[in-house]
Amino acid sequence: MHEMSVALSIIEAVDEKARLEGAGRISEIELVVGRLAGIDAESLKFCFSAAARDSLAEHAVLAVREREGQGLCTACGSSFPLAFHIAECPVCRSFSVRIVSGDEFFIQSITIEEKE
Amino acid sequence: MCDTCGCGPGSEAVLRRPGNGTGHAHDLHADGMHHHHHHHDHDHRSRDPRERKIGMEQDVLHSNNLLAERNRGYFEARHILALNFLSSPGSGKTSLLEKTIPLLKAIVPVAVIEGDQQTTNDADRIDALGVPVIQVNTGTGCHLDAGMINRAVRELPLQDNSLLCIENVGNLVCPAMFDLGEALKVVIISVTEGDDKPLKYPYMFHEADVCILNKTDLLPHVEFDAARCRENAMRVSHGLEWFEVSVKTGEGLDAWQAWLEKQLGKR
Numbered sequence A: 001m002h003e004m005s006v007a008l009s010i011i012e013a014v015d016e017k018a019r020l021e022g023a024g025r026i027s028e029i030e031l032v033v034g035r036l037a038g039i040d041a042e043s044l045k046f047c048f049s050a051a052a053r054d055s056l057a058e059h060a061v062l063a064v065r066e067r068e069g070q071g072l073c074t075a076c077g078s079s080f081p082l083a084f085h086i087a088e089c090p091v092c093r094s095f096s097v098r099i100v101s102g103d104e105f106f107i108q109s110i111t112i113e114e115k116e
Numbered sequence B: 001m002c003d004t005c006g007c008g009p010g011s012e013a014v015l016r017r018p019g020n021g022t023g024h025a026h027d028l029h030a031d032g033m034h035h036h037h038h039h040h041d042h043d044h045r046s047r048d049p050r051e052r053k054i055g056m057e058q059d060v061l062h063s064n065n066l067l068a069e070r071n072r073g074y075f076e077a078r079h080i081l082a083l084n085f086l087s088s089p090g091s092g093k094t095s096l097l098e099k100t101i102p103l104l105k106a107i108v109p110v111a112v113i114e115g116d117q118q119t120t121n122d123a124d125r126i127d128a129l130g131v132p133v134i135q136v137n138t139g140t141g142c143h144l145d146a147g148m149i150n151r152a153v154r155e156l157p158l159q160d161n162s163l164l165c166i167e168n169v170g171n172l173v174c175p176a177m178f179d180l181g182e183a184l185k186v187v188i189i190s191v192t193e194g195d196d197k198p199l200k201y202p203y204m205f206h207e208a209d210v211c212i213l214n215k216t217d218l219l220p221h222v223e224f225d226a227a228r229c230r231e232n233a234m235r236v237s238h239g240l241e242w243f244e245v246s247v248k249t250g251e252g253l254d255a256w257q258a259w260l261e262k263q264l265g266k267r
């Protein structure tokens, strides 16, 4: 996946926010990554330290909260776990499945240390 | 550097216009896209830091999405139909544009943005058709983003009520994540690839509005089940428009052309 430029977008966003808040550094970044978001959490962590260089997040811990996929069949109303974008309703075999959750990808919070 | 596609940090996109016979391209100014390098002093770290947690709840692609919406608003206001063409390297994006544009430009003004890591080869091919084109070279970046489109659009003489074709960097992975502000995503796959490609890249096919199966002239020579490929694609994205074409022989292109003209009528 495109984890490097995604990592850079994260760093840019948290760095900006932390500066507005008067932070000296960022100690933790909490991310929510759905299993259907098309992001590989492992490679994201791998890219992260390179992306964070020379930013307030240089030594930050990246905490990734993964979220399971959940589908809803619009034909019969069943809801069920989804591991993949290929959604076939296990009850009625319909393909009209809506992804209810699991495609989220956002920065939940940052923990900052204020400047002296 | 990213293992998957080799993209790396610090890459700056360069905009180019096809050279005038000299073979070299003219670099356009690259303001507004530079990455900020924040320098800070590591010695001033507090011994007794006051830690504070701040909620953000911000989409990671927030800034790209905001810019994409600005692009989209601009296109809609001017009745410009913007299409984002996506595929693996070599599936036939540029070839399809070379065949489609000469027929379309009789009906509607057409402009093109070409995305490639290096070279202006694709822009030169489009330039030969006599329509305005800008090449965006992404360097080590493996996809176009909304900011690059925003810049490229300012360099293009776009007309109201026109068609803008954006050829993304050949890659089925991350271009799916980056909204450019297009009206529709068109994904192209060729019969020399696997018919399970939609299952291998579900994210891309899920995001796509149109899928074009290209190089059907080669079907007798390869093991590729077009019906199965279509079925796989439909499983990932049920509203998908499906076309089977050979850009080489022209087979199937009339249906695609007719569909495009219908979309142009809807603007």
Ligand SMILES: Nc1nc2c(ncn2[C@@H]2O[C@H](COP(=O)(O)OP(=O)(O)OP(=O)(O)O)[C@@H](O)[C@H]2O)c(=O)[nH]1
Pocket: B087, B088, B089, B090, B091, B092, B093, B094, B095, B096, B122, B169, B170, B171, B214, B215, B216, B217, B218, B245, B246, B247, B248, B249
């Ligand atoms: N046999 C056959 N070859 C085709 C067809 N369409 C394109 N090609 C060939 O496929 C090769 C790649 O085509 P391009 O149009 O450059 O592909 P692309 O998707 O623009 O490639 P990148 O921009 O590098 O990602 C060229 O050699 C084309 O001649 C087709 O319908 N049949």
Ligand SMILES: [Mg+2]
Pocket: B093, B094, B095, B122, B167
């Ligand atoms: Mg091309």
Ligand SMILES: [Zn+2]
Pocket: A001, A002, A003, A004, A005, B002, B004, B005, B006, B007, B142, B174
């Ligand atoms: Zn990458």
Ligand SMILES: [Zn+2]
Pocket: A073, A074, A075, A076, A077, A078, A089, A090, A091, A092, A093, A094
């Ligand atoms: Zn069902």
Ligand SMILES: [Zn+2]
Pocket: A002, A005, B005, B007, B141, B142, B143, B174, B175
């Ligand atoms: Zn990319």
